[in-house]
Amino acid sequence: MENTQNLLSIVHLKKYFPVSGGIFQRKRFLKANEDVSFDIKAGETFSLVGESGSGKSTLGRTVLGLYKPTSGKVVYYGKEGRGVELTALSEKEFRPLRKDLQIIFQDPYSSLNPRMTVGQIIEEGVATQGLYKRGSEAMREYIFSVLEKCGLQKEAIQRYPHQFSGGQRQRVCIARALAVKPKFIVCDECVSALDASVQSQILNLLTELKEKENLTYLFISHDLSVVRYVSDRVGVMYLGDMAEIGEAEEVFKNPRHPYTIALLASAPSKNKKEEIVLKGNVPSPVSPPSGCKFHTRCFMAKECCTKLVPPLKDIGGGHCVACHFAEVSTREKRNLAKKI
Numbered sequence: 188m189e190n191t192q193n194l195l196s197i198v199h200l201k202k203y204f205p206v207s208g209g210i211f212q213r214k215r216f217l218k219a220n221e222d223v224s225f226d227i228k229a230g231e232t233f234s235l236v237g238e239s240g241s242g243k244s245t246l247g248r249t250v251l252g253l254y255k256p257t258s259g260k261v262v263y264y265g266k267e268g269r270g271v272e273l274t275a276l277s278e279k280e281f282r283p284l285r286k287d288l289q290i291i292f293q294d295p296y297s298s299l300n301p302r303m304t305v306g307q308i309i310e311e312g313v314a315t316q317g318l319y320k321r322g323s324e325a326m327r328e329y330i331f332s333v334l335e336k337c338g339l340q341k342e343a344i345q346r347y348p349h350q351f352s353g354g355q356r357q358r359v360c361i362a363r364a365l366a367v368k369p370k371f372i373v374c375d376e377c378v379s380a381l382d383a384s385v386q387s388q389i390l391n392l393l394t395e396l397k398e399k400e401n402l403t404y405l406f407i408s409h410d411l412s413v414v415r416y417v418s419d420r421v422g423v424m425y426l427g428d429m430a431e432i433g434e435a436e437e438v439f440k441n442p443r444h445p446y447t448i449a450l451l452a453s454a455p456s457k458n459k460k461e462e463i464v465l466k467g468n469v470p471s472p473v474s475p476p477s478g479c480k481f482h483t484r485c486f487m488a489k490e491c492c493t494k495l496v497p498p499l500k501d502i503g504g505g506h507c508v509a510c511h512f513a514e515v516s517t518r519e520k521r522n523l524a525k526k527i
């Protein structure tokens with residue numbers, strides 16, 4: 188498996204969680220991710236958007252090997268473009284690659300050990316990866332350099348997580364991830380809990396680090412304005428499936444999946460001219476609708492949509508849409524939506 192452009196390939200990935208039922212009931216599964224395929228290019232920020240429960244975090248965790256997939260594979264092209272099938276590795280085989288693949292969570296407080304100083308928190312990962320010797324002067328200097336890169340003072344090394352503001356704590360989490368010299372970081376709602384002004388500082392830091400440290404991000408967020416700001420490409424998820432993928436500007440300006448159109452139109456915006464409300468709730472991922480999973484809420488569903496699963500097809504320039512009517516223009520779809 189040779190590849191110079193993609194850092195990761197996600198191929199027909201499925202993640203089902205067993206659902207407990209009665210002893211005489213047939214075993215049932217919650218389908219958090221269903222047959223998801225896409226590539227993440229080296230150096231890009233690929234974002235995942237979609238309503239709560241659409242499977243974004245599960246996908247991020249499965250890509251990192253934190254969840255074992257039900258089927259499908261994740262191929263990582265970290266070593267000079269040579270592909271390694273992460274999903275086929277044992278825990279021991281995965282260990283040397285762990286440092287390459289990091290995650291930053293929404294709540295920096297709960298992901299930092301309150302009894303450890305920031306210095307100890309960062310040292311932990313660095314020493315485990317054998318980058319510097321625990322307690323050495325070189326380790327201390329290295330931690331200082333990482334703190335500085337993340338906009339934190341040297342004094343932070345001896346302070347505890349509760350002594351920082353929310354934004355500074357998120358900087359500590361970024362420093363912890365960055366310290367092990369990763370190649371890929373999943374940012375799961377990493378600015379969602381922060382005030383708007385702090386959000387933009389953290390987003391700017393992530394953008395700066397991406398350039399300086401040659402990072403690739405999988406950015407997960409509910410906030411479409413944040414996603415538009417940070418992303419190179421975006422994937423729109425619905426009930427565990429990928430509904431639309433494309434260059435971020437293209438998907439935001441020219442969305443072709445009715446779900447994306449409704450999602451973008453429902454997002455709060457100061458100068459919104461139109462209002463298309465996403466009707467109804469997300470159906471249960473335990474027994475999702477037949478055919479196109481979106482048909483129960485879609486403003487242009489037809490008979491065929493209830494029976495046939497629409498494939499994710501490229502309508503040009505890598506803009507992929509899973510809809511039987513992908514070719515119908517954005518304007519025509521918006522007009523149809525407004526009539527309902």
Ligand SMILES: Nc1ncnc2c1ncn2[C@@H]1O[C@H](COP(=O)(O)OP(=O)(O)OP(=O)(O)O)[C@@H](O)[C@H]1O
Nearest residue numbers: 204217219237238239240241242243244245246472
């Ligand atoms: N460990 C788990 N065990 C069982 N079900 C799970 C588990 N993790 C997630 N799920 C279920 O899988 C589905 C997808 O959840 P996931 O957290 O991936 O969605 P999400 O898009 O990240 O949502 P949110 O935007 O709320 O974070 C949901 O129905 C959720 O309840």
Ligand code: SF4
Nearest residue numbers: 479482485492510511
């Ligand atoms: S396939 Fe049918 S139901 Fe699904 S998004 Fe397209 S029009 Fe709507």
Ligand SMILES: [Mg+2]
Nearest residue numbers: 243244245375
């Ligand atoms: Mg989530």
